[in-house]
Amino acid sequence: MTAYALLVEYDGAGLVGWQRQSNGLSVQEAIETAATSLNGGATPLATAAGRTDAGVHAEGQVVHLDLAADLPPARLRAALDFHLRPQRIAIRAACLAPEGWSPRFSAARRHYRFRILNRPAKPALEEGRVWHVPLPLDAAAMHDAAQALLGKHDFSAFRAASCQAEHAIRTLDRLDVTRVGEEVVIHASARSFLHHQIRNLAGTLHMVGLGRRPVSWPRELLEGRDRRRAGQTAPPEGLVFLGVDYDPPLPWVTSDRA
Amino acid sequence: MTAYALLVEYDGAGLVGWQRQSNGLSVQEAIETAATSLNGGATPLATAAGRTDAGVHAEGQVVHLDLAADLPPARLRAALDFHLRPQRIAIRAACLAPEGWSPRFSAARRHYRFRILNRPAKPALEEGRVWHVPLPLDAAAMHDAAQALLGKHDFSAFRAASCQAEHAIRTLDRLDVTRVGEEVVIHASARSFLHHQIRNLAGTLHMVGLGRRPVSWPRELLEGRDRRRAGQTAPPEGLVFLGVDYDPPLPWVTSDRA
Structure with missing residues (x-):
């Protein structure tokens, strides 16, 4: 497994917010779905720095994603950004997650x-x-x-x-x-x-x-x-x-x- | 007849541009339609400073409109802005048009x-x-x-x-x-x-x-x-x-x- 951090921008309109919900598409579900093909077909878990509500936008949401694949961060960014193309969700940047880092609890x-x-x-x-x-x-x-x-x-x-x-x-x-x-x-x-x-x-x-x-x-x-x-x-x-x-x-x- | 100037903002997406076209809604048609009820039921003519193309946006398009009604500019602004509510077209400001003024030819x-x-x-x-x-x-x-x-x-x-x-x-x-x-x-x-x-x-x-x-x-x-x-x-x-x-x-x- 490789742990990545992602820098994510999205238009909150038409999304039910960050967290998975049964009543519509969330940013979490969109990213996890886009990453599935890079994770041997299994749905990975994405966690975020902030659980934005439905309709709230992001320029710099930060997401943690564990993947079975070992891709260079730039290639992961490009692949996820491409797979998310139908949505107004963009992957602005990526990097390897530091040891023990959490997008939520490490936030200063x-x-x-x-x-x-x-x-x-x-x-x-x-x-x-x-x-x-x-x-x-x-x-x-x-x-x-x-x-x-x-x-x-x-x-x-x-x-x-x-x-x-x-x-x-x-x-x-x-x-x-x-x-x-x-x-x-x-x-x-x-x-x-x-x-x-x-x-x-x-x-x-x-x-x-x-x-x-x-x-x-x-x-x-x-x-x-x-x-x-x-x-x-x-x-x-x-x-x-x-x-x-x-x-x-x-x-x-x-x-x-x- | 009273001659007005309007300051108009619009999102060009989904509009065919400023000028009336048979293939979709133009800003000109939307404004003329919104103004019809203020013009005794007759469609007035709106002319603009710039004939923007389909998809081009405006923060400060300037429009000339002749109306049969004699409304204070602030009331005309509010009424047109309200009637344009389904569209992403806003009337930011209005005033009486100066004598001999043209939005196009008077532009400095x-x-x-x-x-x-x-x-x-x-x-x-x-x-x-x-x-x-x-x-x-x-x-x-x-x-x-x-x-x-x-x-x-x-x-x-x-x-x-x-x-x-x-x-x-x-x-x-x-x-x-x-x-x-x-x-x-x-x-x-x-x-x-x-x-x-x-x-x-x-x-x-x-x-x-x-x-x-x-x-x-x-x-x-x-x-x-x-x-x-x-x-x-x-x-x-x-x-x-x-x-x-x-x-x-x-x-x-x-x-x-x-």
């Missing part, structure tokens, strides 16, 4: 971006990639509110009811809100996140951006630890899993060109 | 962007928005070659056989090639362009980027004025019509909020 930091299209007109080019908020948002107020959430806290107020984590204590390293033309973009980084944490933070910050809640509100919610008081869960299509930091970094290979 | 400068995804892996998130070139491109060499094309020239070498312009003399104001991560992005600006001019320039510059032709080649092609010698026509999905400059600028309105 995860990075996400959430995009809000903040203009009266509906999305056309970015439909399915943004949350459309037609009324004007004050991105500076959202950013100020977000800074009060940084650090190590019990994030129960921003946790999905379905969250399976043992506890809700997380350390939020970055939660930046910036306006970029017609968009308000949220960047979030932490070693790990709770289920729906970023989408719940986005829905809560958007209430501050609209001026319906004060800048102090998200911090008060955090301290109250009561999910029922926070803002709505923002829709999945605005969220992109940007990537994962490992220490040391993985030795990614994209092609076998010299 | 048009701006386009062409995106190349330059990596081994196929596009996933940007599929339909980029030209995929898997082999490495030298963006700096492409940029150098492009600078030799700036200014007023006969662009016959980069003109489509179907081009209906009276002559091929155009003044190219900007043709920048920059690398942005995995992408090579071309920005082109001119008062007007010939049919397929930017896509032919992109296809030609990409041969320089691959190292298959010298940096001097595009200028030699320009001087030879022979379309058959230039590079391929790059695919439409990489091209976006960014916007048009008018002098004075149009007084765009996006909403009726104070």
Whole structure:
């Protein structure tokens, strides 16, 4: 057996998320199916750094795959990328997995971006990639509110009811809100996140951006630890899993060109 | 009758381009149909700054529309944007058209962007928005070659056989090639362009980027004025019509909020 790491991009639309489900195609099933012919006909197991929900996109999901074959990483990348051709799933890079490495437990930091299209007109080019908020948002107020959430806290107020984590204590390293033309973009980084944490933070910050809640509100919610008081869960299509930091970094290979 | 200007965004996929065609839905037909109920049931005529081809996108197409109704521009924008809801066509802004103004003939400068995804892996998130070139491109060499094309020239070498312009003399104001991560992005600006001019320039510059032709080649092609010698026509999905400059600028309105 050879253990590989894969760097994976996907469009979450039309997929049921990372994890295998009976109700539709998941990224996990697509990759495992594409790898079957490289694994002597047996379906291998793929595990990921983050179990993205249905509709959530990825630019830099990281996947662990054990194969019976011993292929150079560049050839594995090209073969999987080709076999995944009908899907909007791309294998950007591959490498041999370091001894004892886990995409999930070895992660030092995860990075996400959430995009809000903040203009009266509906999305056309970015439909399915943004949350459309037609009324004007004050991105500076959202950013100020977000800074009060940084650090190590019990994030129960921003946790999905379905969250399976043992506890809700997380350390939020970055939660930046910036306006970029017609968009308000949220960047979030932490070693790990709770289920729906970023989408719940986005829905809560958007209430501050609209001026319906004060800048102090998200911090008060955090301290109250009561999910029922926070803002709505923002829709999945605005969220992109940007990537994962490992220490040391993985030795990614994209092609076998010299 | 009231004359309006509209600022229009669209996803070119699945549309036959700007102009009405018998073989599918055009942006022109979609807008004219959406405006019919605001025009006493008669189909109005919409004319555009640029007749984009099938598959080409727009962030800032500018359209002229004469209506029997006398609506405030913000209400017209909202109504048309709503009626266009099934399509990936958005009305970003509207205003009253100045006396004697034409979206096409009054244009002082048009701006386009062409995106190349330059990596081994196929596009996933940007599929339909980029030209995929898997082999490495030298963006700096492409940029150098492009600078030799700036200014007023006969662009016959980069003109489509179907081009209906009276002559091929155009003044190219900007043709920048920059690398942005995995992408090579071309920005082109001119008062007007010939049919397929930017896509032919992109296809030609990409041969320089691959190292298959010298940096001097595009200028030699320009001087030879022979379309058959230039590079391929790059695919439409990489091209976006960014916007048009008018002098004075149009007084765009996006909403009726104070």
